[in-house]
Amino acid sequence: MEETLGNNVRPSTISEVAALAGVSTGTASKALNGRGSLRPETRLRVQQAAEQLGFVANAAARSLHSGRTYTVGMITTDSIGRFSIPLMIGAEDALGAGQMSVFLCDARDDPIREQYYVRTLLSRKVDGIIVTGRRTQARTPISADLPVPVVYAFISSSDPQDCSVVPDEADGARRAIQHLLAIGRRRIVHVTGPEHHHSVTVRATAAAETLAAEGLEPASTTLYGEWSEAWGRQAAGILLSTGADIDAVFCGSDQIARGVAEGLREAGRDIPRDVALVGFDNWDVMVQGSRPALTSIDMDLEGIGRTAAELLLAAVNGDPVHGQRALPCRLVPRASTAVPADPGPRK
Amino acid sequence: MEETLGNNVRPSTISEVAALAGVSTGTASKALNGRGSLRPETRLRVQQAAEQLGFVANAAARSLHSGRTYTVGMITTDSIGRFSIPLMIGAEDALGAGQMSVFLCDARDDPIREQYYVRTLLSRKVDGIIVTGRRTQARTPISADLPVPVVYAFISSSDPQDCSVVPDEADGARRAIQHLLAIGRRRIVHVTGPEHHHSVTVRATAAAETLAAEGLEPASTTLYGEWSEAWGRQAAGILLSTGADIDAVFCGSDQIARGVAEGLREAGRDIPRDVALVGFDNWDVMVQGSRPALTSIDMDLEGIGRTAAELLLAAVNGDPVHGQRALPCRLVPRASTAVPADPGPRK
DNA sequence: GAAAATCAGGAAAACGGTTGCCCTGACGCT
DNA sequence: AGCGTCAGGGCAACCGTTTTCCTGATTTTC
Known part of the structure; x- marks a missing residue:
C-alpha cells in the first residue's frame, strides 16, 4: 500500500539509459550532452530512453570529473x-x-x-x-x-x-539632504541611531557635509539614540521641547522616522507642510504604515x-x-516630503 | 603578487595525504574515519599528514559511494x-x-x-x-x-x-478569545483580513465557536478587509461610528491590530482599559511599535x-x-490586554 | 616448535559519469 | 581492386573516496 504509486521512484543511471537505448554508457553520455559525433537517430534514441526512465545525471559524479560543482x-x-x-x-x-x-x-x-x-x-x-x-x-x-x-x-x-x-551610505545621506534642500527646506536636523554604529557615523557625517557644502548648518545638534520607533517619538519630543526651529528631519532609519512622524503629528505639526521627513532603508511595512507615507533612502x-x-x-x-x-542609493519620494506646490510624488 | 599568500590553496586529496604519511589511500581513509584495524601510531601519522595539508574529504566522491549526500x-x-x-x-x-x-x-x-x-x-x-x-x-x-x-x-x-x-490557527484564535474572556471581556469583535483567505476563515470560525461555547455572541459582525494597518484604522472608525458597545478586539494580524490601536487611541479610547486588543503573528516590530505593546498569538x-x-x-x-x-500556538501577553487589576503581564 | 588466530595494511573494485583514444566498416577515389 | 578517409560508437581511464578482500607478519596457543 505504502508505495503503490511509485513506479519510476528509483533514480536511474546512465548505464540503464544506455542499455535501454542499446548503446554504451559513453555513447549515451555523448548523446545527452551533445558531444562526439553520433547519428542523429542514435542521439534521439538515447534521449527518448532517458526521458522514459526519468533520468537525471548525478551531479556528484559529474562534478567529480569536471572539478566544478x-x-x-x-x-x-x-x-x-x-x-x-x-x-x-x-x-x-x-x-x-x-x-x-x-x-x-x-x-x-x-x-x-x-x-x-x-x-x-x-x-x-x-x-x-x-x-x-x-x-x-x-x-x-x-x-x-x-x-x-x-x-x-x-x-x-x-x-x-x-x-x-x-x-554607499554617504551617497544615501547626501541624496536625502539634497532632496530636502530641493523642496526648499533649510532648517534640517538629523535624528539617528547609536553614536558608535558605523552606519550612523557615515550617514551623519555625509549629511553634515552636504549641508555645509550649501553653506548651511544643522538646525539642531544631531540626536543619537536607538534604532526604534520609541526613540523617534522621544526625539520628536526633544525637538519640540527645545523649541528648535526646524522644517525637516532626516532620520537614520525608517523606524526612527516613523516615531518622529507620530511624535510630531500628535503635537499638531503637519507633515510635510510644517516638517518634511526622510527615512532610511525603505522598509515597505514602515514607510507604508507611517502617516503620511515616508520618503526614504533605498540601499538596493x-x-x-x-x-x-x-x-x-x-x-x-x-x-x-x-x-x-x-x-549608490536611491531616494524614493513619498508623501512625507511632497510639498504643496508639487502635485505629489511621481509614480 | 596576486597569489603570494596562498600556500595551501589547492585542495589536497586523500592520496596526497596517504603519500605524505607513507601509506595507501585505503589505509588513509580508514585512519581518518576510524575504521579498520590500524596501529595507533599509523593512524596518528595519517591524521597529522591530513592536518598539515589541510585535507578535507570531497563530499561528492564520498556521496558517490555511500549514496547519501x-x-x-x-x-x-x-x-x-x-x-x-x-x-x-x-x-x-x-x-x-x-x-x-x-x-x-x-x-x-x-x-x-x-x-x-x-x-x-x-x-x-x-x-x-x-x-x-x-x-x-x-x-x-x-x-x-x-x-x-x-x-x-x-x-x-x-x-x-x-x-x-x-x-493550529484555530487553536490560536481560541487562545486569543479565551484570554480576552479571562480578563473579563464579554463584548468582543473580530477584525481580520480578506474574507476568502484560508487563514481568515479558520481563525474567524474558531473565534466565533469559542465565544458561542461560552454562550456569547460577537459584539459586532466580523469585519473583513485587508492585511494592513490602514484597514485596521478604518475598521476602528467603523466600530466607533456604528456605536457598537465593545470592550475587546481580536485582530487577524498584528498590522491590523496596530491600525485598530491607533484608530481607537486617537478617538480617545484607552487600551486596554476601554478596549483590550489581541493581534496575530507576534511580529516583533509590530507588537513593539504599537502603543501599547500588543498581546499577540505566536504561531511558533x-x-x-x-x-x-x-x-x-x-x-x-x-x-x-x-x-x-x-x-499549537502560544499567546504572548503584553500591555494591550494588561488589565488594571492584574499587576501586568508576566515576563 | 608448529598450527592457528590475530593484526596491519595493501590492492582493487566499486560509485556514476565524461572523455580521449581507438577500432570498425562504409564509402569514395584512383 | 586497393587504398585512404571519415563517421559512428565502443573501450577504458579517470575523478576521489570507501570498503571488501586478501596477504604477510606477528602473536598466541597447545
Missing part, C-alpha cells in the same frame, strides 16, 4: 534577518540564472559555527562563497587562503584585497546581492575583482 | 519573506545539528521555476526536500512519485498522504520549521510520517 555557499553571519533576505534574494537570482545552486548557512554571529560552515562548504567543493551580514561595518575575513573565491555583500571585509559590495539590497553574486561568478571564471565596490 | 533542498514557494525566514531558521537549525547542508531555492510562486528546482535538487541527489510558503492553505504537491521524502512546512499539501506541518514558525526538518530526517532514515501535523 556549480554550487556556491552563502554564509549569513548574523541570523537571517530583514537585511539578509533581500541580499539573498538578489544573490540567488543572479546565481540561479547561472545555473548555480546555493548552500544556505546561518552562522548566527558565532565564529565557531562560521568556521564549521566554511569547512563544510569546502568539503562540498563549492565554486565560491558569499558572505553577508547585518552590519555594513568591516569584519575580519572568514578565512585566509581559501581555495575558492569569496565575495562579501553588504558587510565588508577588513582586508582591502577582498572583494566587498556595499551600499537586492542589487547588492546580485552584484556580489555576479562578481563571484566572474571570479569563479577566472576574473577576480579585488577591493570594495560601493553601490 | 547529507543534503536537503528547501523550496520556498513564494519569495523568501517574513514567514519563510523563521521557518528556514528553524529547519536549518534542526538540519545543521544533523550535519546536513541546505540548498536554498526561491521559486517565487512560479511553477516552472519550481519544477526546475525540483529537477536540480534531484540531480544533486538531496536526501529530502522541505517545501515552505507564505499561505497556510493547501497546495498541490510539488511532484508525484519523487525518489526522496518531502515535508511541507507551514503550507500544507493537498494530498493527505503527504507530510505537512502547520500551525521556528518550531514548525524545526519539526518539519525533524520529520524529514526521520523519513530519510526510513521512518516516514504521513498526514498533517498541527502545532
Whole structure:
C-alpha cells in the first residue's frame, strides 16, 4: 500500500539509459550532452530512453570529473534577518540564472559555527562563497587562503584585497539632504541611531557635509539614540521641547522616522507642510504604515546581492575583482516630503 | 603578487595525504574515519599528514559511494519573506545539528521555476526536500512519485498522504478569545483580513465557536478587509461610528491590530482599559511599535520549521510520517490586554 | 616448535559519469 | 581492386573516496 504509486521512484543511471537505448554508457553520455559525433537517430534514441526512465545525471559524479560543482555557499553571519533576505534574494537570482545552486548557512554571529560552515562548504567543493551580514561595518575575513573565491555583500571585509559590495551610505545621506534642500527646506536636523554604529557615523557625517557644502548648518545638534520607533517619538519630543526651529528631519532609519512622524503629528505639526521627513532603508511595512507615507533612502539590497553574486561568478571564471565596490542609493519620494506646490510624488 | 599568500590553496586529496604519511589511500581513509584495524601510531601519522595539508574529504566522491549526500533542498514557494525566514531558521537549525547542508531555492510562486528546482535538487541527489510558503492553505504537491521524502512546512499539501506541518490557527484564535474572556471581556469583535483567505476563515470560525461555547455572541459582525494597518484604522472608525458597545478586539494580524490601536487611541479610547486588543503573528516590530505593546498569538514558525526538518530526517532514515501535523500556538501577553487589576503581564 | 588466530595494511573494485583514444566498416577515389 | 578517409560508437581511464578482500607478519596457543 505504502508505495503503490511509485513506479519510476528509483533514480536511474546512465548505464540503464544506455542499455535501454542499446548503446554504451559513453555513447549515451555523448548523446545527452551533445558531444562526439553520433547519428542523429542514435542521439534521439538515447534521449527518448532517458526521458522514459526519468533520468537525471548525478551531479556528484559529474562534478567529480569536471572539478566544478556549480554550487556556491552563502554564509549569513548574523541570523537571517530583514537585511539578509533581500541580499539573498538578489544573490540567488543572479546565481540561479547561472545555473548555480546555493548552500544556505546561518552562522548566527558565532565564529565557531562560521568556521564549521566554511569547512563544510569546502568539503562540498563549492565554486565560491558569499558572505553577508547585518552590519555594513568591516569584519575580519572568514578565512585566509581559501581555495575558492569569496565575495562579501553588504558587510565588508577588513582586508582591502577582498572583494566587498556595499551600499554607499554617504551617497544615501547626501541624496536625502539634497532632496530636502530641493523642496526648499533649510532648517534640517538629523535624528539617528547609536553614536558608535558605523552606519550612523557615515550617514551623519555625509549629511553634515552636504549641508555645509550649501553653506548651511544643522538646525539642531544631531540626536543619537536607538534604532526604534520609541526613540523617534522621544526625539520628536526633544525637538519640540527645545523649541528648535526646524522644517525637516532626516532620520537614520525608517523606524526612527516613523516615531518622529507620530511624535510630531500628535503635537499638531503637519507633515510635510510644517516638517518634511526622510527615512532610511525603505522598509515597505514602515514607510507604508507611517502617516503620511515616508520618503526614504533605498540601499538596493537586492542589487547588492546580485552584484556580489555576479562578481563571484566572474571570479569563479577566472576574473577576480579585488577591493570594495560601493553601490549608490536611491531616494524614493513619498508623501512625507511632497510639498504643496508639487502635485505629489511621481509614480 | 596576486597569489603570494596562498600556500595551501589547492585542495589536497586523500592520496596526497596517504603519500605524505607513507601509506595507501585505503589505509588513509580508514585512519581518518576510524575504521579498520590500524596501529595507533599509523593512524596518528595519517591524521597529522591530513592536518598539515589541510585535507578535507570531497563530499561528492564520498556521496558517490555511500549514496547519501547529507543534503536537503528547501523550496520556498513564494519569495523568501517574513514567514519563510523563521521557518528556514528553524529547519536549518534542526538540519545543521544533523550535519546536513541546505540548498536554498526561491521559486517565487512560479511553477516552472519550481519544477526546475525540483529537477536540480534531484540531480544533486538531496536526501529530502522541505517545501515552505507564505499561505497556510493547501497546495498541490510539488511532484508525484519523487525518489526522496518531502515535508511541507507551514503550507500544507493537498494530498493527505503527504507530510505537512502547520500551525493550529484555530487553536490560536481560541487562545486569543479565551484570554480576552479571562480578563473579563464579554463584548468582543473580530477584525481580520480578506474574507476568502484560508487563514481568515479558520481563525474567524474558531473565534466565533469559542465565544458561542461560552454562550456569547460577537459584539459586532466580523469585519473583513485587508492585511494592513490602514484597514485596521478604518475598521476602528467603523466600530466607533456604528456605536457598537465593545470592550475587546481580536485582530487577524498584528498590522491590523496596530491600525485598530491607533484608530481607537486617537478617538480617545484607552487600551486596554476601554478596549483590550489581541493581534496575530507576534511580529516583533509590530507588537513593539504599537502603543501599547500588543498581546499577540505566536504561531511558533521556528518550531514548525524545526519539526518539519525533524520529520524529514526521520523519513530519510526510513521512518516516514504521513498526514498533517498541527502545532499549537502560544499567546504572548503584553500591555494591550494588561488589565488594571492584574499587576501586568508576566515576563 | 608448529598450527592457528590475530593484526596491519595493501590492492582493487566499486560509485556514476565524461572523455580521449581507438577500432570498425562504409564509402569514395584512383 | 586497393587504398585512404571519415563517421559512428565502443573501450577504458579517470575523478576521489570507501570498503571488501586478501596477504604477510606477528602473536598466541597447545
